[in-house]
Structure formats: structure tokens, C-alpha cells
Amino acid sequence: xxxQCATDSDDNPLWQYALxxxxxxxxxxxxxxxxxxxxxxxLWCLTALWLAEQKQVLTPxxxxxxxxxxxxxxxxxxxxxxxxRCDKTHDAALRKALLAAELAAEKRGIALLYAGLAGKxxxxxxxxxxxxELVHGNLSVLTDRxxxxxxxxxxxxxxxx
Numbered sequence: 001x002x003x004q005c006a007t008d009s010d011d012n013p014l015w016q017y018a019l020x021x022x023x024x025x026x027x028x029x030x031x032x033x034x035x036x037x038x039x040x041x042x043l044w045c046l047t048a049l050w051l052a053e054q055k056q057v058l059t060p061x062x063x064x065x066x067x068x069x070x071x072x073x074x075x076x077x078x079x080x081x082x083x084x085r086c087d088k089t090h091d092a093a094l095r096k097a098l099l100a101a102e103l104a105a106e107k108r109g110i111a112l113l114y115a116g117l118a119g120k121x122x123x124x125x126x127x128x129x130x131x132x133e134l135v136h137g138n139l140s141v142l143t144d145r146x147x148x149x150x151x152x153x154x155x156x157x158x159x160x161x
Contacts, residue, residue, distance in 0.1 A: 010107050014114040017053070018046040026155045034148060041072070043109050044142055047117070049156060052134035058141050062120055068112040075105040 022028050034040040048058045079102040086095035132153065139149040 010111040012111060012114045014047060014050050014117075015107060015110045017050045018043070018110055021046060021049060021156055024156060027152070030148075030152050030155055034143070034145075034152075038143055038145060038148065040143055043068075043072075043076075043106060043113060045139065045152070047110075047113050048138035048142060049135060049152075051117075052131060052138045055129045055134065056138075057134065058138035060141060062117060063141065065113060065116040068109055068116060071105070071109055071112055076102065076109055079105055 022031065031040075031042045031045055034045060035042050044063070051058050079098055083095055083098035083102055086092075086098065088095060135153050135156075136146075136149055139152065140146075143149065
């Protein structure tokens with residue numbers, strides 16, 4: 001069945017952006033370091049980058065996404081924890097299935113974020129913005145690790161030069 005509107009679909013511009021950026025050399029590894037060592041939410045990091053490219057400012061108020069928070073805590077995090085507990089050698093098939101389920105849960109999480117942001121009316125650009133400043137500002141809402149932010153920005157845009 002076709003989606004009623006763009007925010008009803010798990011396949012939305014934010015998801016397409018997330019796939020493209022995550023697939024750039026070094027980005028996935030850097031985001032996973034942020035997740036595992038700094039406790040960052042990869043989906044929010046990707047959303048912060050996407051918002052910057054959309055000339056949008058990420059604010060703490062925009063991060064109030066109850067549906068996403070509930071989904072993340074009830075689905076994404078438990079699936080990830082189960083996958084991490086699997087032995088890479090002895091439980092390879094189960095680990096692969098859990099990874100696929102985790103990815104599906106993350107895709108749904110992105111859809112919830114996209115719908116939540118659209119519902120807060122943030123889909124119009126701000127005037128006189130600088131992409132570098134927006135990227136750093138948006139990611140600074142998530143972490144105060146400037147070196148990590150700078151490295152991520154460089155990885156994301158090095159191939160665009």
C-alpha cells in the first residue's frame with residue numbers, strides 16, 4: 001500500500017540521506033565510535049547532519065521526540081544488545097538476523113524522527129546560514145566533543161571537495 005504522505009513512509013528523504021552519508025568512507029566507523037565510546041545516538045547524529053544540509057537548526061526542543069525515544073528504548077537498543085551478546089563465530093546466523101532486525105528498527109526510527117520533525121514544522125530553511133556552522137551547532141546539541149564533530153564533518157564532506 002502506498003504511503004498517504006511523505007511522513008507516512010519509512011523510505012523518506014532523511015532515510016535516503018542517512019544511507020548515503022553512512023556509506024561514505026570512514027563515516028560509519030566514526031559514528032560507531034561515537035555510539036560505543038561517547039554514548040551518542042547515531043540516528044540523531046545523522047539527523048543533525050541532515051538538518052544542517054536542509055538549513056535547519058537542531059534545538060533541544062526539537063529533540064523532544066517521544067515516539068522515537070520509546071521506539072529506540074523498546075526496539076533498537078534491545079536488538080543491539082542481543083546482537084552484541086552473540087558470538088561472531090558460533091552464532092553467526094543469529095547475529096546476522098539480529099543485525100537485519102536492528103537495521104529495520106533503525107529505519108523505522110528514522111521514519112519516526114522524520115515525522116516528528118515534520119510535525120514540529122521545521123521543514124523550512126533558515127536565512128543566512130553557513131553549512132559548517134550549522135553542522136557544528138547541530139552536533140553540539142548532541143555532544144561537546146569538538147574534535148569528534150570536526151572529524152565527522154571532514155569525513156562527510158571530504159569527497160564533496
